[in-house]
Amino acid sequence: MPILCLVEMHHLRYFLAVARELNFTRAARSLNMSVPPLSQRIRALERELGTPLFDRSTHHTRLTRAGETLLPLATSVVADFDAIPHLVGNDQERRPDVRLAVPDVLNPRHRRELGESMRRLENDVTFTLRQMPSLEMEAALLSGSLDIAIAHVGTTDARLSVRVLYNEPLGAVVDITRFPGRSSLSSADLRGMRYIQGPRHWDLEGRRGDRLAAVGAVVDSDAQFSDTNGLLIFLAGTPAFTLAPTESEAVSAIDSEQFAILPIDDITETLTTYLVRRTADHWLDPVVAALATIA
Numbered sequence: 001m002p003i004l005c006l007v008e009m010h011h012l013r014y015f016l017a018v019a020r021e022l023n024f025t026r027a028a029r030s031l032n033m034s035v036p037p038l039s040q041r042i043r044a045l046e047r048e049l050g051t052p053l054f055d056r057s058t059h060h061t062r063l064t065r066a067g068e069t070l071l072p073l074a075t076s077v078v079a080d081f082d083a084i085p086h087l088v089g090n091d092q093e094r095r096p097d098v099r100l101a102v103p104d105v106l107n108p109r110h111r112r113e114l115g116e117s118m119r120r121l122e123n124d125v126t127f128t129l130r131q132m133p134s135l136e137m138e139a140a141l142l143s144g145s146l147d148i149a150i151a152h153v154g155t156t157d158a159r160l161s162v163r164v165l166y167n168e169p170l171g172a173v174v175d176i177t178r179f180p181g182r183s184s185l186s187s188a189d190l191r192g193m194r195y196i197q198g199p200r201h202w203d204l205e206g207r208r209g210d211r212l213a214a215v216g217a218v219v220d221s222d223a224q225f226s227d228t229n230g231l232l233i234f235l236a237g238t239p240a241f242t243l244a245p246t247e248s249e250a251v252s253a254i255d256s257e258q259f260a261i262l263p264i265d266d267i268t269e270t271l272t273t274y275l276v277r278r279t280a281d282h283w284l285d286p287v288v289a290a291l292a293t294i295a
Contacts, residue, residue, distance in 0.1 A: 009081055011045045012074045014038055015053060019071050020142055022061045030143055075159055079280035082144060095123075098287055099147045101130045101137050103273075105248055106150070107168055110273065114150070117290050125287060141278055148284065148291065149276040161279045163292060170243040170269040171261040173254070175235050184263045191216030194240040196223050196231065208243070208269065215267070217241075228254070235259060245271050 017027040018038070028038045046053050053067035063071065102114075118127050130146070137149035141160055154162045172185055179185065195209065195217045209219040225231040225242070232254065234240055246261055254261070275292055277284055 009078065011041060011048075012078050014041050015045055015067075015070065016074055016078060017143075018042060018054065018061070019063060019067065019074075022063075024061060030139070076280055078144075079278060082281075095126050096283065097126045097128055098284065099128045099130065099145070101132050101140065101146050101149045101151075103134045103137075103150060103152050104131065105152075105245065105271075107166075107245065107247055107273070109247070110166070114291065117293065121287060121290055137276065141276060147277065147281065148288065149274075150291075151274050151276050152271060154272070154274045155276055159279060160276055162274050162276045165273045165275055165292065167270040167272050168245045168247060169263060170271055171246040171263045172241040173231070173235060173244050173259060173261045174241045175237055176256075176258055176260045177237070178239065179260070179262065182260075182262060184265050187215040187264065187266050190241065190264070192218065192239070194218045194220045194223065194238070196220065196225060196234045196240050196242045198225055198231070198242060211267070211269075232259065243269055 014027075014031065017031050018024060021027040021030065024035050024039055028035045031038065042053065049066070049070075051066040052064050053070060055062045055064050100118075106114075121127075132140070134149075134151040134153040137146065137151045137153070138155050138157065138160065140146035141149055142157065150165070154164075172190065174185075179189065190212065195212050197209065197219075213219050220240075223234060223240075225234055231242060235242070236258065244261060246263065275288065277288055
């Protein structure tokens with residue numbers, strides 16, 4: 001690997017951060033450093049390689065052809081380097097640690113099966129769990145601070161692999177007095193009702209509001225709850241609704257004498273759960289295979 005004779009590993013990490021963000025300010029922030037030293041180190045890397053890696057202007061930062069060529073090589077080299085402790089230290093006294101992130105809302109059956117899968121793997125690996133919004137997981141995977149993410153957001157980044165675990169239906173949460181005795185709704189029932197949106201990491205489908213508006217629901221951009229209590233305040237005694245997974249623990253905790261969650265017969269709205277990991281981290285393959293059986 002002649003590149004390692006010229007370039008230190010941290011130079012490749014700096015390059016990957018800038019290549020990921022295509023913005024020196026954001027890249028420096030992700031590396032917990034300031035912009036001037038980051039820029040200096042990128043220029044030092046370019047001098048070592050004898051070619052510019054980024055096309056810089058006051059309006060944009062883009063990879064040059066050399067930068068595009070280096071990107072997959074640097075990604076592979078850094079991933080292989082980071083995998084060394086897992087590959088050479090995997091003995092009975094030192095099991096590799098898998099940093100696993102889970103979202104704020106998880107299907108209860110999935111949560112139980114996930115725990116069982118982790119227990120089956122406890123002789124081979126240890127798990128460090130983090131709970132975080134799905135929208136933050138891609139950046140954490142790309143920065144190397146996370147190994148596997150159970151997320152409600154997929155990815156199109158070529159450095160990451162994603163597989164769908166399952167889709168679960170969403171139902172309308174309403175004040176029970178609105179539709180007494182009903183076991184389901186239709187889109188016509190939502191006409192004129194306010195759609196209350198949750199925090200950004202709850203309502204991940206960007207066009208959902210547009211689809212609901214198309215059937216006559218009133219999308220209130222100013223009405224947004226931050227937790228279950230806030231949701232109930234918005235819904236109590238008002239012609240309003242929100243969408244939530246019909247089996248979620250947040251919904252099961254709602255007072256069934258005051259609120260109902262009803263499927264919508266002629267609208268298919270679902271929440272997708274994905275497993276996302278770095279493609280180059282092949283040491284994770286057995287772990288991913290075990291966790292993916294919960295689909």
